Amino acid sequence: MKLAIRHADVDRLDTWTRYRSGMCDSCVANCCTMPVEVKLPDLVRLQLVDAFEAEHETPKQIAKRLSKAGLIDHFNFKNSIFTLARRASGDCQFLDAKTRRCTVYELRPNTCRLHPQISPRPGHCPYAAQ
């Protein structure tokens, strides 16, 4: 099946395509270039934080360590939401630059699992063909 829009602009929601099953197989993973907001359990599942640290350190202390290590770009103190760091290219740190596939798929954060149901334009994604 040919998709109408082949070159989405991630920042322009009107260029996004309605999600259909199987689309991801031919996409360049534009969704993995957007900031990913995660919670502490996501970081534990990703093995960026161990269970002991999660239990004994404050989110602020954890954020400080992760920020220093270049693993997060931002921490929202009020809601305890961490934003994963991205590479200079804008890619998520876990995206394989060549294959455009997630290298931590089984452990990926909830935000990624819920996309595109929960996204800036629910049910749509910034699809672009490889």
Ligand code: SF4
């Ligand atoms: S964790 Fe995986 S699915 Fe989520 S943005 Fe990064 S590469 Fe994409």
